[in-house]
Amino acid sequence: MSSAPAWPTVAAEPEDSTDSRRAAAVHRVRDFLVNDAGTVHDLLCEISTHRAARYEIESTVATLDGALDEVAAHRPGRVPRLAAFMPSNVILYSYALYLLVPALYTDRLVFRPSSRVKDQMHRLHTLLAEQHGLPITLSGASQREFLHDHVRPADVVVFTGAYANAEQIRAQLSPGQLFLFLGSGVNPFVVAPGADVEQAARDAIAIRVLNTGQDCLGPDLFTVHESLLDPFVDALVSELKGLRYGPYSDPDADFGPIFYENALEDGAQFLARNRGGIVHGGHVDFRARRLDPTVVVGEEVTPRTHVPEFFAPIFNIAGYRDQDTLAATLTTGMFTERALGSSVYGHAPGLVEALRRRTTVTLDTTLLSIDDGNAPFGGYGRMANYIFDGEEVRAEPVLISKAVAAHGPGAGR
Numbered sequence: 001m002s003s004a005p006a007w008p009t010v011a012a013e014p015e016d017s018t019d020s021r022r023a024a025a026v027h028r029v030r031d032f033l034v035n036d037a038g039t040v041h042d043l044l045c046e047i048s049t050h051r052a053a054r055y056e057i058e059s060t061v062a063t064l065d066g067a068l069d070e071v072a073a074h075r076p077g078r079v080p081r082l083a084a085f086m087p088s089n090v091i092l093y094s095y096a097l098y099l100l101v102p103a104l105y106t107d108r109l110v111f112r113p114s115s116r117v118k119d120q121m122h123r124l125h126t127l128l129a130e131q132h133g134l135p136i137t138l139s140g141a142s143q144r145e146f147l148h149d150h151v152r153p154a155d156v157v158v159f160t161g162a163y164a165n166a167e168q169i170r171a172q173l174s175p176g177q178l179f180l181f182l183g184s185g186v187n188p189f190v191v192a193p194g195a196d197v198e199q200a201a202r203d204a205i206a207i208r209v210l211n212t213g214q215d216c217l218g219p220d221l222f223t224v225h226e227s228l229l230d231p232f233v234d235a236l237v238s239e240l241k242g243l244r245y246g247p248y249s250d251p252d253a254d255f256g257p258i259f260y261e262n263a264l265e266d267g268a269q270f271l272a273r274n275r276g277g278i279v280h281g282g283h284v285d286f287r288a289r290r291l292d293p294t295v296v297v298g299e300e301v302t303p304r305t306h307v308p309e310f311f312a313p314i315f316n317i318a319g320y321r322d323q324d325t326l327a328a329t330l331t332t333g334m335f336t337e338r339a340l341g342s343s344v345y346g347h348a349p350g351l352v353e354a355l356r357r358r359t360t361v362t363l364d365t366t367l368l369s370i371d372d373g374n375a376p377f378g379g380y381g382r383m384a385n386y387i388f389d390g391e392e393v394r395a396e397p398v399l400i401s402k403a404v405a406a407h408g409p410g411a412g413r
Helices: 017-035 037-044 050-065 067-074 091-100 115-132 143-151 163-170 197-208 229-240 261-273 323-330 333-337 349-356 400-407
Strands: 079-085 106-112 136-138 156-160 178-182 189-191 222-225 278-280 294-298 314-320 341-345 360-363 385-388
Touching: 017 037, 017 050, 017 091, 017 115, 037 050, 037 091, 037 115, 050 067, 050 091, 067 400, 079 143, 091 106, 091 115, 091 156, 106 143, 115 136, 156 163, 156 400, 163 178, 178 400, 189 197, 197 229, 197 314, 197 341, 222 229, 229 278, 229 294, 229 314, 261 294, 261 314, 314 323, 323 349, 341 349, 349 360
Parallel strands: 079 106, 079 156, 106 136, 156 178, 189 222, 189 341, 222 314, 294 314, 341 360
Antiparallel strands: 178 385, 278 294
């Protein structure tokens, strides 16, 4: 991801001094990440691979470059207080999305880090706060205390994590509070007739092995037309054989250990249950927290097929015969509830049309290619993401500034 042109000078900012100071503060963080990224990169490499950390910094810089244009485009009203539950991964990118950009129109912001990365998040906040000096506060409170002391008084609440946890928090909010939920989806990766199989295989690896599979955009299902199933699997295995394992600090490593303990256990259990379908990989070393990229080929999916969420480099592959049948499956039941993004390679116009009604669709490229921190992102599945304005739940792509402009303090109802 490349950054936008040079940041406007402060003199070109709004005349209001507070707005100008906050714009300058965000600018300082942007410059810090561009000119002195080493310290932040080293910190991120405690929980992410070297390549994933570099990509995250680039994505964050691009988001900060576009922050002023984003706010100018959507013109959110002033938010007195925002409270955010932060995710356990992409901690720098999330800091920009849920704190730094909203700080341009929010008076006070407080966030609670995930317990899994509490130490890393605290040190990252310390580094960035030295640059921006914004009213962004890290809370070390328990979830119950955070809910009582910070979430209930907040005007806007941002939650990233499991849908069930989001629903528990939403039930305790008061009328007038804006609640934004950001979860995850199945993100099906479809290889249809006419696809460049080798390119599809390379792209599948790029997104599924990103940060050793520990990324919410990773497809939990790869479904391939039966005429291309064997060639796709062959191309995929051929590419996977060339990948290199190494520590997160190794710039040449393609994948490394699994950081999140439950991700390692869940992945290993899936492989144990589906051992008969493993055609490549399958090696798990609990002592080293290593799970090698693994290809599992199973039966054609149906609306009743359970597709687990993977946070590991597992390629869960199923063949399909008919485009219309697949379209009906991927827009039914659990697939509809977890509808976030999807990628289609090859020619399948009917399938693409059906998926677009529920998800953000990419054609012959991955979801990484449209990852834009200044634009709404997501799908129309309630378990993937939604906006709750105190009265109605709207499952739709989310961008905080746009949601605040439409449903936040001072917005027309």
